[in-house]
Amino acid sequence: MIVKQIQSNYHSYLSELKFALDPVINLMRSQHGRPWRGTAWMGPLKTFMGYMKHLKFIQAIKWASLPIIGPFLAGFAAGVYGPWSIWISAAGALLIAFGVYYLHVRSYMGKMATIGRPEFHVEAFKEMRPTEYEQTWAQFVHKNDFTFEGLYDIVNTVFSQNNHDPSSVAYVVAYSQSQHDYMQRTVEDLKRKIEEQQADMNSLNDLLVESDTSIADLVDLIKKINQNLYRYVNGCFNLHDMDFVTGFSLYRRAGDTLEPIMDKGTSGNKRPLDMKADTGYAAVLAAEDPQGKAHLNAPYEGREVIAFRMDMLDGESWVWCFHFDTDDKRALSLLKENDTIEAREIRRMVHAFCLVYQKSQLTLKEVAQDETA
Amino acid sequence: MKQLDELPSAVKVLEDVSQQSIIEKRRKLRELKLKQIGQRTSLIERDIERLAQLTR
Numbered sequence: 001m002i003v004k005q006i007q008s009n010y011h012s013y014l015s016e017l018k019f020a021l022d023p024v025i026n027l028m029r030s031q032h033g034r035p036w037r038g039t040a041w042m043g044p045l046k047t048f049m050g051y052m053k054h055l056k057f058i059q060a061i062k063w064a065s066l067p068i069i070g071p072f073l074a075g076f077a078a079g080v081y082g083p084w085s086i087w088i089s090a091a092g093a094l095l096i097a098f099g100v101y102y103l104h105v106r107s108y109m110g111k112m113a114t115i116g117r118p119e120f121h122v123e124a125f126k127e128m129r130p131t132e133y134e135q136t137w138a139q140f141v142h143k144n145d146f147t148f149e150g151l152y153d154i155v156n157t158v159f160s161q162n163n164h165d166p167s168s169v170a171y172v173v174a175y176s177q178s179q180h181d182y183m184q185r186t187v188e189d190l191k192r193k194i195e196e197q198q199a200d201m202n203s204l205n206d207l208l209v210e211s212d213t214s215i216a217d218l219v220d221l222i223k224k225i226n227q228n229l230y231r232y233v234n235g236c237f238n239l240h241d242m243d244f245v246t247g248f249s250l251y252r253r254a255g256d257t258l259e260p261i262m263d264k265g266t267s268g269n270k271r272p273l274d275m276k277a278d279t280g281y282a283a284v285l286a287a288e289d290p291q292g293k294a295h296l297n298a299p300y301e302g303r304e305v306i307a308f309r310m311d312m313l314d315g316e317s318w319v320w321c322f323h324f325d326t327d328d329k330r331a332l333s334l335l336k337e338n339d340t341i342e343a344r345e346i347r348r349m350v351h352a353f354c355l356v357y358q359k360s361q362l363t364l365k366e367v368a369q370d371e372t373a
Numbered sequence: 374m375k376q377l378d379e380l381p382s383a384v385k386v387l388e389d390v391s392q393q394s395i396i397e398k399r400r401k402l403r404e405l406k407l408k409q410i411g412q413r414t415s416l417i418e419r420d421i422e423r424l425a426q427l428t429r
Contacts, residue, residue, distance in 0.1 A: 183427055190420050198411050204406045206398070280383045294387040306387065338390040339399075345392070 010155055020150035024115055025140045025147065030120040032141055036123040040112060043119060046105035095112050161205045212342035221245070225349070240264060242353055245346060246324040246331045251355075253287055253317040255316060266323045282307040294347065296336070302326050306335050310351045312359050320350055 107176045111117045112124035140146065156168050171274065171275075224244030231237040239262050242248060247265015251258035251273065258273040278284050282295040286307035289295065294308045307321040324331035334338045 046388040117419070123400055169395050179427060182423060186420050190417060190424075193413055193417050193420070197410060197417065200406055200413070204403070204410065207403055207406065209383050280384065285384050289386075293389070296387055297384040311420055336387065340395070342390060342395060343387065344389045 012174055014148060014152040014155055018152050022139075022147050022149055023127040025137075027120070028125075028137060028141045029144065031122040034121075035125060036112065038126075039121060040109045040124065041105055042114070043108040044101060047104075047108070165336045175334075186316055210339070213329075214333065217340055220330075221334070221346075228353065232360070237357065237360070239354075239357060242350065242357075245334060245350070246322045246328065248323060249283075249321045251287070251319040251321070253319065258283055258287060263316070263323075283321050287317065294343065295337075298326075304336075308347050310354055312355065313362060316358075318354060320347070320354070329363060 032182050039200050093253055106118060109124055111119040112121045113128040114120060115125070122133075122137075125137075152212050157232065193344055221244065228241050228244065231241055239250065243264045247263075249263035249266050249270060250261040253259075253275075256275040258275065260270040260272065263270050273281055273284050275287065282297040282299070282305050286293075286295040286309050289309060293313070294306050296304060298304050302325055303323070305321050305323055305325055307319055310318045310320055312318050322331065322335055323333070326332070334346050335343050
């Protein structure tokens with residue numbers, strides 16, 4: 001917008017100036033250094049001669065009447081100037097004629113020093129108005145290669161809308177605009193990259209937090225294991241101590257039924273499970289799994305059960321069920337997600353504790369039998 | 374919360390994952406994030422350098 005305004009204003013200004021000033025400047029350059037005084041002295045005479053050509057009344061004079069007018073004029077002159085000598089009269093006439101002509105020359109010199117007059121001559125101007133000439137016009141006269149038309153052409157080129165001409169303002173503006181757009185895009189891209197970087201760094205931080213949490217979970221587990229081992233050594237370990245991962249329920253297989261042994265941290269709504277009828281239960285399917293894999297189901301929304309079979313002493317088969325809420329991250333991590341420790345190792349640990357418990361119970365039973373025998 | 378003990382959902386078998394896989398998965402994830410951060414840092418530095426050149 002600004003460029004267009006400048007273009008419009010300067011174009012019109014220069015267009016006017018070149019027509020007004022270039023002819024004057026060129027005339028000054030052509031007259032510069034040339035004699036002018038002869039022209040000044042001859043100028044009035046030429047003017048007078050020019051007037052004479054146009055004065056028709058001269059031709060209209062009846063030269064035939066001169067014999068009548070002549071004696072009259074001679075008589076009049078003899079009457080007025082009769083007492084003067086002929087020399088004085090001639091000298092006076094010449095002096096007056098010279099004075100009148102000189103006044104005409106001065107007038108003509110004034111015209112020669114006026115810009116725009118046909119009689120103008122730069123040297124007369126310089127002579128009669130030296131300060132004005134030196135302050136203004138000498139700059140143009142001495143710079144032979146400058147004209148307002150040339151300046152107009154240059155400005156015209158500069159302000160042209162040719163985007164492919166590197167010397168045009170339009171090109172520079174287009175280039176600057178493209179640079180600005182590129183920088184704007186780069187800044188936006190940078191902002192996006194910094195946001196992505198921040199997200200990745202947050203994600204990396206989350207990994208570190210997860211690692212810390214995993215270590216804390218494992219430390220808790222080890223503490224609980226140690227506690228149970230001490231309780232076992234002290235003879236007070238029982239199945240109630242086995243909730244160090246989550247709440248649980250424990251079944252023993254008896255034919256086609258899973259008999260509940262005990263539960264902790266559940267609803268307590270336990271009942272024997274029929275291996276043929278209750279096939280929707282993870283415990284039942286886990287009991288049937290020859291590979292002892294873990295089975296999962298959700299008894300209700302937000303609650304999950306992971307069940308697995310354990311081969312016990314004396315040919316018994318038990319089924320352990322972990323019960324936990326779906327927002328229990330520790331339980332999910334240790335038993336389902338496999339992102340802290342192999343879940344199978346947790347099941348093996350439970351199995352080992354169950355075997356320890358069962359063995360202790362069998363030993364107590366044998367001791368009791370020995371005592372009764 | 375409504376008890377759904379009588380209508381248990383479908384039972385799924387949980388696949389076991391080795392401890393080595395868990396460690397490997399963690400390590401790969403960590404390396405991937407670090408690599409992404411490193412590459413993005415290079416790109417950010419390059420963009421900043423270009424902007425610095427353009428604004429000189």
